[in-house]
C-alpha cells in the first residue's frame with residue numbers, strides 16, 4: 001500500500017476569524033484593545049494574575065458559543081486522503097471540534113489549566129472559569145494552560161519535526177509575526193511546496209510561497225480542489 005502524502009497545516013488566528021473569534025493584529029484585533037504584556041506575558045501573570053484570569057475566562061466563555069467554520073472542516077476532511085497534522089498557534093479548540101485528529105497546540109489550550117510551578121501538571125476544565133484562589137495539587141495557583149510571551153514553547157521540536165517531514169506545507173491565517181512559531185516555515189524541505197491562505201499580503205523572504213489571497217473559508221475550498229488533484 002502506498003504511504004499517504006504528509007501535509008502540515010500551520011494555522012493562526014485568521015482561520016478562526018470567520019467563526020467569530022478576533023485575530024490579534026488586524027485592525028480592531030485583540031492587541032488593539034489589550035496591552036499584550038499585561039494579558040499575555042509571564043511578567044503580566046506575576047504582576048496582575050487576577051486580570052489575566054479574567055481575560056482568559058472571557059475568551060474561554062466566548063469559545064463555548066462559537067462553531068468551527070468551513071476552513072476547519074475542510075482540514076479535517078483532508079485526513080481522508082492525506083496524513084495531515086495541524087500545527088496551530090490558536091488556543092481555541094475549533095480544529096478538534098471540526099474533527100482533525102492530529103493537532104499540536106504551540107501556544108496552549110483555553111480549555112485546560114495547569115499548575116503555575118509544574119507545566120507537566122495539566123487538567124481539562126472545559127469552558128468553566130478559573131476562579132481566583134484555585135490551587136493545583138502542588139499548592140501553586142491554577143493558571144491557564146497558555147504559553148505566554150517570555151516562556152518556552154514546549155511543542156516546538158515536535159512541530160519542527162512534523163514540518164521537516166512534510167511533503168507539503170499549508171499556512172492559513174497567520175501574520176507570521178510571532179517567533180519561534182513563524183520560524184517553523186524554515187524547517188520545510190526545499191522540495192515541499194508551501195501554500196499560504198490569507199486575505200492580506202504576508203511576506204516571508206527566502207522561500208517561494210504560493211499565495212491564495214482569500215479568507216480562510218474561500219481559500220481552503222480552492223486549496224481542497226488543488227490538493228484533491230494531487
Ligand code: OAD
Nearest residue numbers: 012013014017023024025089173174175176178200215216
Ligand atoms: P495575527 O492576528 O497576528 O494574524 C492573523 C492573520 O489572519 C493576519 O495575517 C490576517 O490577515 C489573517 N486573517 C484575518 N482574517 C482572516 C480570514 N477570514 N481568513 C484567513 N486569514 C485571515 O494572529 P497569529 O498570526 O495567529 O500568541 O498570531 C500569532 C500569535 O500572536 C498568537 O498565537 C498569539 C498572539 O500573540 C499568544 O498570545 C502567545
